Amino acid sequence: MSPAAPARGPVLPGRVTLVEVGPRDGLQNEARRLATDDKLALIRRLAAAGITRIEATSFVHPGRVPQMADAEAVMAGVPRDRGVAYAGLVLNPRGAERAVAAGCDEIGSVVVATESFSLRNQGRSVADTLADWARIAAIARGAGRRLTVTIAAAFGCPFEGLVDPARVVALAEAALAAGPDEIALADTIGVAVPTQVVDLFHRLRAVAGAVPLRAHFHNTRNTGYANAYAALTAGVSALDASAGGIGGCPFAPAATGNVATEDLIYLLDGLGVRTGVDGPAVAALAPWLEDALGHPVPGQLGRAGFSTVVPRADPRPPDGLEPGPS
């Protein structure tokens, strides 16, 4: 028998809040446009599973993001009897006004860490985006809504490669001046590794004071879950995820998108970090999502299952293990 006491691992929080971004980040690039009722069915099932924060939609130009053209209709239909806070993504003051009018509990905006990606993705310079952000913040605060900001491409940029942490921190400081209720770092293109995550969130904490930190990871290079684990050790209190891990690139169907909510819950449950969300209930959404979207989703718990126990009477080898161990 082992004489050793269990070794101390890193210090993990007792609880983390999951922010479900499937209805927005997950769906925005999907080729097949979901009906508003389908989006609402998804949101209702997520709420029923115990999700308490949902990024429900974005208030951007419908010509640019057709999938989000029904933003007002979605917000008009979300269930209000479960205590869920609904966020709307906005990129300019007009979007913020729409989100407020539509009843979003939370207004989330984005500043991109690099000039190239900001110009390409938002069509505006970083300085212009920061100016917009201040106006967005004023609108949200004026309406008494919760306000969050995300630094996108914080770990790497598709045009500029690795991003200087000092640049991200400087941008975060500028964004924090508008007084958000939370600030997030996003690995928008899925290139980060855990040491980078720990380093950057510690740097962010040094300038964010008591403002809560959130992390947003994509699993494009299979580092998303390791990064989420690392972020837990670096002071984040919320993690973004999408049911099924949807949010992949429409031009590369096999590439994965956001970390999958159900897979993240499997990890967090195992780590003893409470979420209050029913993982199997979220995993059960995967077949529905695959049917609605017309392609497989990258989340694995919908296939592998939360239980580690295969009935002994099952005539099939468990999990492909036979006929050879390990």
Next chain:
Amino acid sequence: MSPAAPARGPVLPGRVTLVEVGPRDGLQNEARRLATDDKLALIRRLAAAGITRIEATSFVHPGRVPQMADAEAVMAGVPRDRGVAYAGLVLNPRGAERAVAAGCDEIGSVVVATESFSLRNQGRSVADTLADWARIAAIARGAGRRLTVTIAAAFGCPFEGLVDPARVVALAEAALAAGPDEIALADTIGVAVPTQVVDLFHRLRAVAGAVPLRAHFHNTRNTGYANAYAALTAGVSALDASAGGIGGCPFAPAATGNVATEDLIYLLDGLGVRTGVDGPAVAALAPWLEDALGHPVPGQLGRAGFSTVVPRADPRPPDGLEPGPS
């Protein structure tokens, strides 16, 4: 600008050895049988990429594992000019004799952590397997070959669920009595989480003395890479992986198998942990594997790429990010 110095993360080793298990664990359950020449082509390309340890085949009954029926032919054809150590998996003394005769540099065997899984997978009790292991060890040592043992299902069993760490440690102590050159813990069914990995490897270290530790992870529930990261902080000097992440269950084609060598290299490169292996060269094998096996492989670097830089002239949105950030 950030006033903060980079935060200290966990202590990571400067270097780790990758053990490529694709030719054995990766292929053994594949429905399509690869020609010996195709296996040798794979092994040559892995060696050319810088892999220095390859589990080339297993010496088990060809009726039970048809894919490994050419074990002797594979070993007769492996390249011997690159300093690669070739391992053969054996489950009984007869297999060990075959592996020695075939020229394996390393003899690897397996003891399963639970009685149910041992009976189901090996067809023998744990006690019988341990007795075999002692005989295997004597054969390998007598022939001057390197000797390794893996505790399979060390973190979870498909029949018994979570495995008591004390049981794994007791089994490891019994296996260590035969004097292996390395001992490994395998998450055979892909259920482990990082805290469990850190705990169990620390417990193992307490009984293994100076014997090097290796870890074997499957990514069945998307925890494989987080577990590999955690294992690095807990004293392992070698990690198993398979090119393309092959090794999935033939009954569940979408389920992933071993952690993918190329994806693990992406993570390790980013963490600053040297492997000596050319990640892009391994990632370049993915299309070949997909063609040879007739299905997509779960490794993501073959699709996503090691570079974070997309040419500015590329008319397509980078990585599916448009038209909405994060």
